[in-house]
Amino acid sequence: DRGIGKALIAFCEAEARRLRLNAVCLYTNEKMTANLSIYPRLGYTETGRRTEDGFRRVFFEKRLS
Numbered sequence: 001d002r003g004i005g006k007a008l009i010a011f012c013e014a015e016a017r018r019l020r021l022n023a024v025c026l027y028t029n030e031k032m033t034a035n036l037s038i039y040p041r042l043g044y045t046e047t048g049r050r051t052e053d054g055f056r057r058v059f060f061e062k063r064l065s
Contacts, residue, residue: 009042016064023063030056 016024028035030049036058040046044060051057 005038006042013062013064021064023061025059025061027057027059030058 013024024044025047026039026044028039030036039060042062044062046058047061048059049057050059
């Protein structure tokens with residue numbers, strides 16, 4: 001782990017704050033188990049699961065202050 005994913009998330013959150021957005025929303029594939037554990041540790045809350053275009057997706061949101 002080189003921390004690239006965490007750096008990308010940090011960049012997205014910084015940009016969202018700069019743009020005065022209230023939240024960052026993202027999704028990952030259900031099979032990406034590492035993502036399913038890291039996003040909550042970074043402050044993201046699971047908001048739903050559904051199949052789209054044949055992919056089982058898990059949706060997350062992080063409210064920004």
